[in-house]
Amino acid sequence: MTQQNNQIVAIVGGAVAGSEAVYQFTERGIPCVVIEQNDLPYGKIEDGLPKWHEKQRKKEMAQIDTRIGHELVDFLPNTQIGKDLTVEELLTMGFSAVLMANGAWKDRTFPVKEIAKYEGDGFYYQNPFVYWYNHNEQPTYTGEQIVVEDNAVVVGGGLASIDVVKILQVELVSKVLKGRGIEISTIDLEHKGIPATLEEFNLTWDDLELKGSYLLYRRNVRNMPLASIPADATPEKDQKIRDTRAKILKKAQDKYLFRFKDQTQPVGIIEEEGSLVGLRMIENDLVNNKAISKEGTEYDLYSSMVISSIGSIPEPIEGIPMEWSTYDIKNEETGEVNGLDNVFGVGNAITGKGNIRVSRIHAREVSVYVADNRLPESGVDVDSVRTKVHSLQEKAGYKGDYPSWVKAKARE
Numbered sequence: 479m480t481q482q483n484n485q486i487v488a489i490v491g492g493a494v495a496g497s498e499a500v501y502q503f504t505e506r507g508i509p510c511v512v513i514e515q516n517d518l519p520y521g522k523i524e525d526g527l528p529k530w531h532e533k534q535r536k537k538e539m540a541q542i543d544t545r546i547g548h549e550l551v552d553f554l555p556n557t558q559i560g561k562d563l564t565v566e567e568l569l570t571m572g573f574s575a576v577l578m579a580n581g582a583w584k585d586r587t588f589p590v591k592e593i594a595k596y597e598g599d600g601f602y603y604q605n606p607f608v609y610w611y612n613h614n615e616q617p618t619y620t621g622e623q624i625v626v627e628d629n630a631v632v633v634g635g636g637l638a639s640i641d642v643v644k645i646l647q648v649e650l651v652s653k654v655l656k657g658r659g660i661e662i663s664t665i666d667l668e669h670k671g672i673p674a675t676l677e678e679f680n681l682t683w684d685d686l687e688l689k690g691s692y693l694l695y696r697r698n699v700r701n702m703p704l705a706s707i708p709a710d711a712t713p714e715k716d717q718k719i720r721d722t723r724a725k726i727l728k729k730a731q732d733k734y735l736f737r738f739k740d741q742t743q744p745v746g747i748i749e750e751e752g753s754l755v756g757l758r759m760i761e762n763d764l765v766n767n768k769a770i771s772k773e774g775t776e777y778d779l780y781s782s783m784v785i786s787s788i789g790s791i792p793e794p795i796e797g798i799p800m801e802w803s804t805y806d807i808k809n810e811e812t813g814e815v816n817g818l819d820n821v822f823g824v825g826n827a828i829t830g831k832g833n834i835r836v837s838r839i840h841a842r843e844v845s846v847y848v849a850d851n852r853l854p855e856s857g858v859d860v861d862s863v864r865t866k867v868h869s870l871q872e873k874a875g876y877k878g879d880y881p882s883w884v885k886a887k888a889r890e
């Protein structure tokens with residue numbers, strides 16, 4: 479590998495997609511700067527994927543560390559693009575190209591706007607809720623504390639919403655068992671499942687006197703995006719995948735005992751004495767797999783904890799053009815952002831799919847395309863870029879030794 483002395487690429491976000499981009503550039507001898515808003519670069523591997531995925535998390539983190547720890551990489555932590563460094567400042571630093579690998583961190587807005595005043599007090603979005611679950615037992619955790627309540631409601635339908643309802647169930651059961659002198663972690667509960675765990679202690683679900691959590695979905699189970707249907711699927715294949723979706727849900731319900739109701743959606747909130755106590759719901763018909771509300775079928779669903787898990791989109795960043803709720807790109811294959819020179823989006827920020835593999839493959843394809851076709855032929859002034867990066871690193875308290883930094887900041 480020969481180092482290219484006249485190119486240097488900026489990568490915003492160091493997680494799955496960012497570190498894959500790093501790998502592709504460094505394999506070609508191209509130096510990179512990873513600009514990361516947090517102290518550590520693991521993104522949804524650390525903050526999204528629930529903590530019971532212990533082995534996978536460790537493996538992914540180790541790979542991210544190996545890639546960002548490469549000698550051709552400068553890491554710039556604690557630097558949020560759009561806040562600590564504007565897009566304009568980033569784009570005028572002189573990089574050969576900029577890759578936005580910043581994921582999808584904005585929860586889609588809950589369809590009933592009035593619920594916003596209860597955010598953090600009975601109403602939670604998925605991203606902060608899972609962040610709390612993953613981190614709240616760590617000694618360094620200083621964020622909000624969430625108390626999981628019985629009879630909580632999750633509005634969702636995708637794989638992440640199943641994880642959210644699982645978190646609620648394992649938290650609830652762990653808490654009730656603790657009250658009875660049985661210490662069992664939510665991770666063990668997730669691995670064994672609730673019925674098998676209770677059986678070990680000669681208990682049944684009914685003994686716990688819990689209502690359990692409730693997952694609500696606007697269409698029916700065969701439409702839940704729990705397994706994706708390829709665009710060219712035959713009708714038989716289509717049906718088979720829809721059957722698989724129903725099996726995935728049933729398996730999860732059998733193991734974690736949550737309730738499920740489909741063809742329903744929230745249309746209002748129920749408040750009592752300044753508190754959120756439930757959702758006003760309506761039933762839906764399915765017309766060509768689309769949910770159509772049935773007039774006159776409104777009903778009240780009482781619950782003092784509501785979690786919205788209806789999808790994540792990229793955070794808007796001033797200076798990055800948007801098209802509706804996503805970045806405005808020419809096409810997904812190149813990730814090229816419209817209206818900006820040599821700026822490309824990679825991973826979850828572009829694919830709209832909360833999936834590690836999809837993020838990685840997208841980042842790989844775009845990075846190879848950029849490395850082979852889009853770096854300025856005449857090169858850039860690498861020394862001048864590096865000088866600016868080093869001064870930003872100093873501001874961020876980073877001394878340039880990635881392994882020592884990771885060791886000092888590690889949360890587990």
Ligand SMILES: Cc1cc2nc3c(=O)[nH]c(=O)nc-3n(C[C@H](O)[C@H](O)[C@H](O)COP(=O)(O)OP(=O)(O)OC[C@H]3O[C@@H](n4cnc5c(N)ncnc54)[C@H](O)[C@@H]3O)c2cc1C
Binds near residue numbers: 519520527583641
């Ligand atoms: C509850 C849940 C369960 C999941 N389960 C699975 C699963 O079982 N299997 C699976 O394949 N996938 C799963 N996923 C999805 C998967 O974790 C993500 O799709 C994937 O990790 C995304 O990787 P990414 O690198 O594209 O984005 P991210 O991991 O989001 O990385 C983006 C990085 O950019 C940084 N960043 C963001 N904004 C800025 C900014 N302005 N400036 C600087 N840095 C910034 C972030 O801090 C982060 O490090 C799950 C997700 C959730 C929430």
